[in-house]
Amino acid sequence: MTSLSNGITREKILSINDSLRINNLHKRELNFKFVIIGDFGVGKTSIIGRYTEGQFSTSYKITIGADFALKTLEWDEDTRVNLHLWDIAGHERFGSLTGVFYRHAVAAAIVFDLTRPETYSSVEKWLIDLRRKVHLPGGLPIPVVILANKGDVTVTTLPSQIEDFCKANNILSWFITSAKNNLNIDEAMIRLTNAAIQNHHNLQFPLITDDIISLTDASENNEKMKKCC
Ligand SMILES: Nc1nc2c(ncn2[C@@H]2O[C@H](COP(=O)(O)OP(=O)(O)O)[C@@H](O)[C@H]2O)c(=O)[nH]1
Numbered sequence: 750m751t752s753l754s755n756g757i758t759r760e761k762i763l764s765i766n767d768s769l770r771i772n773n774l775h776k777r778e779l780n781f782k783f784v785i786i787g788d789f790g791v792g793k794t795s796i797i798g799r800y801t802e803g804q805f806s807t808s809y810k811i812t813i814g815a816d817f818a819l820k821t822l823e824w825d826e827d828t829r830v831n832l833h834l835w836d837i838a839g840h841e842r843f844g845s846l847t848g849v850f851y852r853h854a855v856a857a858a859i860v861f862d863l864t865r866p867e868t869y870s871s872v873e874k875w876l877i878d879l880r881r882k883v884h885l886p887g888g889l890p891i892p893v894v895i896l897a898n899k900g901d902v903t904v905t906t907l908p909s910q911i912e913d914f915c916k917a918n919n920i921l922s923w924f925i926t927s928a929k930n931n932l933n934i935d936e937a938m939i940r941l942t943n944a945a946i947q948n949h950h951n952l953q954f955p956l957i958t959d960d961i962i963s964l965t966d967a968s969e970n971n972e973k974m975k976k977c978c
């Protein structure tokens with residue numbers, strides 16, 4: 750028996766690992782696709798990077814191709830939630846996305862940049878695109894949050910009409926976020942996940958599976974982008 754410096758044996762660690770694995774096998778897994786949309790440069794990729802990798806980079810990286818990142822949440826004792834966060838990947842410049850991008854999405858975050866008011870004006874356009882192209886079973890709209898990003902920058906003027914806009918357009922909630930300072934990103938995602946779980950219980954919509962969310966979707970999307978760009 751190998752004893753490590755703190756007295757815990759390697760065998761003990763292996764057995765803990767085993768029991769974790771066995772317990773996890775009993776967990777129900779929910780796979781949810783969330784789409785993160787909004788104008789170019791508002792911080793979508795940074796928000797996803799912060800949330801899934803805990804990192805922020807100031808170096809500017811253009812997102813190429815349709816892309817998604819995975820975040821796993823141990824939601825409760827019985828439930829694990831895998832969030833597939835889809836990033837627009839460059840074609841936000843066209844102001845509208847293909848149905849493939851939205852397909853099977855069960856929640857969305859629309860992001861704007863607090864330092865560029867024109868990106869707030871685009872929020873409505875993104876909402877219209879989203880509502881036109883994706884619905885829950887029965888035609889219900891998918892839950893949406895608005896993220897007012899770059900909240901770490903001091904000169905920020907919050908659009909005064911945002912509260913009314915949310916009420917009028919059935920927006921779940923809005924948050925001032927910062928990918929740089931890790932502000933409110935967890936909170937916003939938890940809000941969306943809660944709504945998605947609720948809808949899942951109420952509507953029993955089919956969950957995305959690996960084959961549905963496969964790279965064929967992404968590559969199909971890429972092909973379309975290549976043609977249109
Ligand atoms: N200060 C600040 N800069 C940010 C924040 N989020 C993103 N950025 C910067 O804004 C630029 C665009 O971000 P990016 O995530 O590529 O935007 P996207 O085009 O919407 O994916 C990059 O230079 C980021 O470093 C933030 O919360 N605060």
Ligand SMILES: [Mg+2]
Nearest residue numbers: 793794812838
């Ligand atoms: Mg990007």
